[in-house]
Amino acid sequence: MIKAIALDDEPLALEILQSLCAEVEYIDLQKTFTKSDEAFKYLKKYPVDLLFLDINMPSISGLDFYKKLPHKTMVIFTTAYSEFAVEGFTLSATDYLLKPISFSRFQQAAEKALQHWKTQNQNLEQQYLFIRADYSLIKILFSDILYIEGLDDYLKIHIQNQKTVVARMTLKVLLQKLPSTEFIRVHRSFIIPISKIEKIRNKMIHIHEAEIPISTSYEAAFFEILNQK
Structure with missing residues (x-):
């Protein structure tokens, strides 16, 4: 099971992500956050496998937030602005979802995360x-x-x-x-x-x-x- 959290300054966007994750059996969306400082504190204490991260937030951009993370985490960026896509992928993002997010597109991103997660865990087992x-x-x-x-x-x-x-x-x-x-x-x-x-x-x-x-x-x-x- 992939442990995940989501950070977005819009509560409605988080509700949509919650309903999308609920349709995918291998993603456990453990918490959602509207404030970046609370999400950062949580991640320092409880590392997760995957982060759904809005790029355009008032206090800090999702790109800068991701760069600050103390440990490696898969990230799927979410935003209404397509111009951020290139920079998102330079940070080795697992995927980039443009709002409004369709279930088929979400499922595609989730599958990418699953394959990456399986590879990571396989490598750990082989040590x-x-x-x-x-x-x-x-x-x-x-x-x-x-x-x-x-x-x-x-x-x-x-x-x-x-x-x-x-x-x-x-x-x-x-x-x-x-x-x-x-x-x-x-x-x-x-x-x-x-x-x-x-x-x-x-x-x-x-x-x-x-x-x-x-x-x-x-x-x-x-x-x-x-x-x-």
Whole structure:
């Protein structure tokens, strides 16, 4: 469910937004505001996913209000003036709705917000994984992994500033759990995170104090990915 609030100096415009949001099952419009200072205080204390924001307000423009926000929030600008559209999109707005807002146009903007929200949450979910080892489920951040070493049906996950985790699992199975844009297999016994490579010399990858060989069968794919970075 997308958590949202709306800010508009016109109460009628807020009523219309409330009725539009009520027709979309995945948007939870939690509060509405006619005063920008009250909305700003609320957002500092209760961050939301989406902000419906009028541009032409007496105390502060919606564009300036959005620039002041302390954290990243999706925004759908609403206004009766089309000349603000270009500047709205330069602020990476999710969409721009021209008043009066039809339901079909609102639904289109809501769908954009939903897709963006799903992408954001998917990325958050992909920051770690759980590995069963030592009779426990151990949470390992992708960003902490130095490299992974395979030993038959076991593997060692070498972790920055932490004890190495030994788990009963194959490299093939683990590779499917890792983000393909960040991790690559370079040898039948090694998976590495591309971001941790310090240097490559004589077909040896240097990560921290380890030297990891690049095997002939993985060499072409490895260097092709490096050239794309």
